[in-house]
Amino acid sequence: MNSSRIQQIETYAEKMLTGPFVDEALRIAHELPHVRRVYANALRLAQAEGxxxxxxxxxxxxxxxxxxxVVEKRGDHPRVGAELTAxxxxENELFSPEEIAEICEAIGHHGRLDGDTPLIHILRDADTLDLLGTVxxxxxxxxxxxxxxxxxxHPRGETWGLTSANFTQRFQAGLGMGPTILDQINFQLSCYENLCTGTAKEWGRPLRDTMRQFVIQFAGEVARYP
Ligand SMILES: [Fe+2]
Ligand SMILES: [Fe+2]
Structure with missing residues (x-):
């Protein structure tokens, strides 16, 4: 890798993510450690996937x-992030126009289910793996x-066992994620289904199972109390 180019990119990403947020609530769970985990997982995935x-x-x-x-609505951040990245x-002439287009397409598609270039799959999978396991x-x-x-x-959350498609239907019907943190966890569990690469599915399976087991055990413990 070209380490000075990567260093320059890392410095810019750090500056953006440690500066002020229009909506400070969006900072939570997306601090630098998240980006570093996604970075490390993406590099490992790319290597494993050739x-x-x-x-x-x-x-x-x-x-x-x-x-x-810089966004007010969370859903806008992939598109806006792709624009800022381009x-x-x-400006810094860090990649060719074709490479920049590929990188920005992947950023614009993260958090979505469409798009099928190898880089889109690697970035999406690395980001999704960070929704699983104890992390x-x-x-x-x-x-x-x-x-x-x-x-x-609902000691396992009212959304326990819902598939990714079920959650999509809920969102379309305006029902949202569900009223509790367990519903957020159940949603994240459903994201396992959206992993694209065989490598990420393999790495994600024990993480998903750990998370599932947490919900099952938690529900069993709280059921003991009136
Ligand atoms: Fe994101
Ligand atoms: Fe992310």
């Missing part, structure tokens, strides 16, 4: 959430502190 352009992977991963500080990479649990709890953890009538 995608050889490591610098493009590094740029896409490091910059994928730089739209978050501007930054062009995913930690992110669910920290990002949803305003919600109750559970409701006694």
């Amino acid at each position: 995608y050889t352009h490591q610098d493009r992977v590094a740029a896409a991963a490091l910059l994928h959430d730089i739209g978050l500080p 501007q930054f990479l062009q 995913g649990l930690m992110r669910a709890f920290t990002s949803k502190t305003h919600l109750p953890v559970y409701l006694p009538e």
Whole structure:
């Protein structure tokens, strides 16, 4: 990898993600450690999947959430992040126009289910893996502190067992994620289904199982109390 180019990108990503946010709530669970985990996982995934352009992977991963500080609506951050990335990479002449287009397409597609270039799949999978396992649990709890953890009538959350398609239907019907942190966890569990690469599915399986087991055990423990 071209280490000075990556260093320059890393410095810019750090500056964006540690500066002010229009909506400070969007910072939670998307701090630098998230970006560093996505970066590390993306590089490992690329290697395992035989995608050889490591610098493009590094740029896409490091910059994928730089739209978050500047948006009012969370859903806009992939598109805005892609625009900021294009501007930054062009101004500093860090990649060719074709490479910049590929990197920005991947950033613009993260958090979505469409798009099928290898770089889109690698970035999406690296980002999705960070929703699973104990890291995913930690992110669910920290990002949803305003919600109750559970409701006694639904000790596994009312969304337990819902598929990714079920959640999409809920969102389309305006029902949202559900009223508790457990529903956030159940949503994150459903994201396992959206992993694209065989490698990420393999790495994600034990993480998903750990998360599932947490919900099952938690529900069993709280069921003992009136
Ligand atoms: Fe994101
Ligand atoms: Fe992310």
